[in-house]
Amino acid sequence: xxxxxQSPLSLVVHEGDTVTLNCSYxxxxxxxxxxxxxxxxxxTFLFMLTSSGIEKKSGxxxxxxxxxxxxxxxxxxxxxxxxxxxxxxxxGSGGGADGLTFGxxxxxxxxx
Amino acid sequence: xxxxxxxxxxxxxxxxxxxxxxxxxxxxxxxxxxxxxxxPKQSLMLMATSNEGSKATYEQGxxxxxxxxxxxxxxxxxxxxxxxxxxxxxxxxxxxxxPYSSPLHFGNGTRLTVT
Numbered sequence: 001x002x003x004x005x006q007s008p009l010s011l012v013v014h015e016g017d018t019v020t021l022n023c024s025y026x027x028x029x030x031x032x033x034x035x036x037x038x039x040x041x042x043x044t045f046l047f048m049l050t051s052s053g054i055e056k057k058s059g060x061x062x063x064x065x066x067x068x069x070x071x072x073x074x075x076x077x078x079x080x081x082x083x084x085x086x087x088x089x090x091x092g093s094g095g096g097a098d099g100l101t102f103g104x105x106x107x108x109x110x111x112x
Numbered sequence: 113x114x115x116x117x118x119x120x121x122x123x124x125x126x127x128x129x130x131x132x133x134x135x136x137x138x139x140x141x142x143x144x145x146x147x148x149x150x151x152p153k154q155s156l157m158l159m160a161t162s163n164e165g166s167k168a169t170y171e172q173g174x175x176x177x178x179x180x181x182x183x184x185x186x187x188x189x190x191x192x193x194x195x196x197x198x199x200x201x202x203x204x205x206x207x208x209x210x211p212y213s214s215p216l217h218f219g220n221g222t223r224l225t226v227t
Contacts, residue, residue, distance in 0.1 A: 032215075034215055034216070036218075041121075041220045041221050042118075042205050042218035042219055042220045042221045043156070043205075043218050044218075045215050045216075045217065048215045088155065088156070092215075092216075099146040099148070099158040099161055099207070099216075100146075100156075100158070100207075100216060101158070102155040102156045102157075103155060104154065104155045105155055
């Protein structure tokens with residue numbers, strides 16, 4: 001059973017649309033929830049969330065964590081073709097030295 | 113911000129040979145680095161945790177004798193794929209945690225193709 005589940009697995013929208021990507025996780029040994037954007041190469045960091053209800057924002061991207069319901073969402077408003085990528089959600093565990101557990105990712109395609 | 117450099121970015125090798133991949137933290141010291149593998153259209157899977165000055169910790173199902181990890185200094189970890197086979201062809205990515213509990217930063221990855 002997957003420990004981090006993302007949905008949808010793929011999404012195609014038009015430029016200018018708003019998208020919401022979902023991530024649910026197991027509570028076991030939870031420390032943080034992270035979002036990454038992966039284009040052709042390695043993931044680039046977007047957000048790290050540790051507290052419920054506090055929205056993190058960076059330009060058109062925002063994310064929030066719900067530790068009671070064990071999920072997080074990543075919102076992208078006014079999407080652009082450059083937002084096309086795989087968005088990965090990852091759970092950070094333990095004492096800080098543990099590697100991340102990734103979900104399968106959401107493949108987002110923004111059509112012009 | 114924290115920068116992680118990985119080398120080479122791609123390598124093609126013949127079956128049976130060994131390949132070494134380097135991961136360096138450029139502007140910080142990393143006592144712990146992580147190695148991931150990603151097959152096409154799949155997520156990153158943690159292979160092992162590399163600890164400076166001690167043995168690496170391998171995830172279940174990862175052969176430690178095949179994927180040799182050396183973390184000889186606070187800024188360098190290496191992954192050697194020994195006796196590579198075509199099924200080892202994958203995208204290998206290292207990561208390190210920056211200072212003060214900052215999030216993991218990733219190298220640009222190494223595309224390994226074994227023929």
